[in-house]
Amino acid sequence: MDFEYIINNLLDTIKTYDFFVDWNKVENNVKKIEKRLCILNYLIGKENFKGEFFGLLKEYPEVITVFPILIAVRDDEIKILNENVEVEDLDFKEKSNLSDKEIERYYEFFKKSGLEELLKNKKIKNLVDYVFGVEVGMDTNARKNRTGKIMENIVEKYIMENLANHKELEYIPQATKNKIKHKWRIDLILDKTNRKFDFALYNKNTKILYLIEVNFYSGGGSKLKSTAGEYETLNEFIHNNNKNVKFIWITDGKGWTTAKNPLNESFNSGVTILNLKMIKDGILKDIVLK
DSSP, rough: OHHHHHTTTTSSOOOOOSOOOOHHHHHHHHHHHHHHHHHHHGGTTTTSSSHHHHHHHHOOOOGGGHHHTTOOOOSSSSEEOTTSSSSEEEEOOOOOOOOOHHHHHHHHHHHHTTTTHHHTSOSSSSSHHHHHHHHHHHHGGGHHHHHHHHHHHHHHHHHHHHHHTTTTTEEEEEEEEHHHHHHHHHOOOSSTTEEEEEEEEEEETTTEEEEEEEHHHHHHHHHHHHHHHHHHHHHHHHHOSSEEEEEEEEOGGGGGGGGGHHHHHHHHHOEEEEHHHHHHHHHOOOOOOO
């Protein structure tokens, strides 16, 4: 393998269509609170908003649990610094009844957060639709995690379609020391007892175990250098402390063009590094089946 081949064949992105919004997650989150949002819809357009707010919370105190999501917060307790520079604790956990004093605090929250104006002036037509939009926006925060998951999914799809059909090969996703011992009776010596590999592949003919880590970096940063250093150290540890166990690092992304030196150092130290084009070209298959 040639290092320049790795660098020259990095992908700009691995964003698939399901990267942008997890619609099932959004829909399920809204569905869980839909009835309570519908109850709150009663307040839309009410002139005597405060009076109607008090009456609604007296009859349906459980609606306070959905207040935080109306301002795009998932916590059931919010700390707020008030105008007196004092920290207030607002508790949105479910209650079976509310005192007038408690309702007054929740009304102040509605008023000062701007929710009263939105509902009273009909700037929001339907809270279910509104929260659906809030959930879509909040779901974008999960995109960073989805990038890693998509990379894992791509590699696992390749393993299932091109490797798992070979009777001498078996694999485990999210492989831990205990899972590996249970499936293949191999006692791994690892640098961390809680270390988890994205995949473990075992060739029953050669008796060689392959431990695989995958990641993708679209941008640069210090994380790339530390990852390269970590995997260089890990590869050396596995090699020195285990027989017939090999480490493979599958990585991709244009971010590596800003961190060529750390990646090159890992490559030159003996770490088996592959990118997705090399996977597609069958190099992983050649390695684990030889």
